[in-house]
Amino acid sequence: MTDQAGAGDSSERTAHRLTTRETAERLGVKPETVYAYVSRGQLSSNRAPGGRGSTFDAAEVDALARRTGRREMTSPGGEFTFRTGITLIEGDRYCFRGVDATELARRHTYEEIAEWLWTGELHTGAHFTAPYEALAAARRAVGALPAHSGSTDRLRVAVVAAAAADPLRFDLSREAVLGGARSLIPTLVGALPTAGGSRDGSGPDGDAGASAASGLARQLWPRLTARPADEASLEVLDTALGLLIDHDLAASTLAARVAASARAHPYAVVSAGLGVLEGPLHGAASGLAHRMLAEALERGGAAPVVTDHLRTGRRVPGLGHRLYTGEDPRATALFALLAEIPRAAPALAAARDVATTAARHAPLHANVDMALAVLSVSSGMAPEAGETVFAISRTAGWIAHALEEYEERPLRMRPVGEYTGPRPPRPLPDATESPSQ
Structure with a gap:
């Protein structure tokens, strides 16, 4: 026409x-x-x-x-x-490929849910194994970092080392990406030192063979706390990993999709996600909730802690979510499991006390950061443990979004900037000496 x-x-x-x-x-x-x-x-x-x-x-x-x-x-x-077939958030629930995510996390392991997100097929008994060369390279790189480095610092370095050890990383075919993802996630876990500072293995591959048979949550547990693992606590950790795999286009996921749109390889996609995740308003938010809960337990109640936050103009961590009007369904699922663990009772009560106290000021409900904080405080974990769980879990989601983005036209996300500077033409500026001179 x-x-x-x-x-x-x-x-x-x-x-x-x-x-x-x-x-x-x-x-x-x-x-x-x-x-x-x-x-x-x-x-x-x-x-x-x-x-x-x-x-x-x-x-x-x-x-x-x-x-x-x-x-x-x-x-x-x-x-x-963006059109995506991965996660739907509707009302006060969310679904992975049309299936209720909390039900999936209650019934299936993290690895099985990751496979569901990647392939649309549920592979019962799925296990991920870290290759020797990638794990050895990642551990050497992480071991060279300063002692004060955080877990996300270590994960970023581990991703780069694992990428360098994979000569096929630029193969963006679906099978190659999936194979790399199944190797990368346990490599990230295995590259982290244990809570006691050892590698809990005699060689560079350490416990990789044994841990592959016992699931990712069991591999991750000694990296988070020196306390022995019990089955109830491992179930909470595995459920948390499953719940956090994806949550639509969060900031880190958007960064991962932008990288995939530029046809960055999957390791670089994960690096992009990790860079955004470290912000205090995203993956690091659970650490703030951890410190608040620990303080509430130390001071014998939530009221003085909440008061201090409000007095100084700080938001109370672990409360509210822009996508839910009620309690975050991920928090609800984890609270139910934590209620079955006696040692978690004080931290769980403190979390409920914080929510009830803060509700007098604003009608906010607990979110998943608060639930992660209950897990980390009650299990003797460091404040950044929740961020570690978040990063490991979300790696599978970033890969799922990369797989979608690789099917789209490259470089399609190219916004146009709205220039607000002075209009040309302008004369050349006068040259001045550098302050260092």
Whole structure:
């Protein structure tokens, strides 16, 4: 259809046509870009009735969207939206590929849920094994870090070392990515020192063979606490790993998808996610909740702790989530398991006390950071333990999103900056000597 179409059939054709604004929304671009498509011959237009504006054939617009991969649209609130088949958050629940995520986490291991996210198939008994060379390289790299390094520092270094040990890392075929993911996750766990500071193995591969048969939660436990593992606590940890695998397009996941859009290999995708995760408003939030719960237990109640936070203008950690009106379903699931562990009772009571006390100021409910804090405080873990659990778990989600993004047009996420600086032309600035001189 062209601009020269006859006027006699215009009313019939207009019924199947879109305005410029509708076309821009369908393509996920600005109106100016729509006219750029017309000028390049990628899209045809008709003058709208009355001569004001243009109209576009809906089928032709949809065909262009398929060719260019511009499937994202801007929501009424101005936010980018991406089509994904991984996680749906609806009401006060969330689902992995259409299945209730809390039910999956209660019934299946972390590895099984990861396979479900990656393949859409539930592989019972799935286990991940760290390759010798990758694990040895990761442990050497992590061992060279300063003693005060945090767990996320170690994980970032371990990812780089594992990538360097994998000559096939640039193979972005689905099977290669899945094979690398199944190796990377246990490598990250195995590269972390145990809570007592040892490697709990006699060689560079240490306990890799035994831990592969016992599940990732059992491998991770001694890296989080020196206390012996019991089955009830391992169940809480494994459930937490399963619950945290993905949560739609959180900030770290968006960073991972941007990296995948540039066709970065999976290790670089995970590195991008880890870089964002370390922020205090994301993966590190559970550490703040840990410290608050520990203080509440030390001071004998939540009231003075909550008061101190509000007095200094700080938000009370572990409360509220922008996607849920009630309690975070991940927190609800973990609280139910923690209630079965006697030693967790004081920390769990403190968490409930914090939520009840803070509710007098604002109607906020506990989120998953609070539940992770109850686990870490009651198990003798360091404050950053929740961040470690978060990072290990979410690695599988970043890989799932990378697999989706590799199927899309490369470099499709290219926003246009709105320049707010001085307008050109301006004269060259006067040169000054560097302060170091």
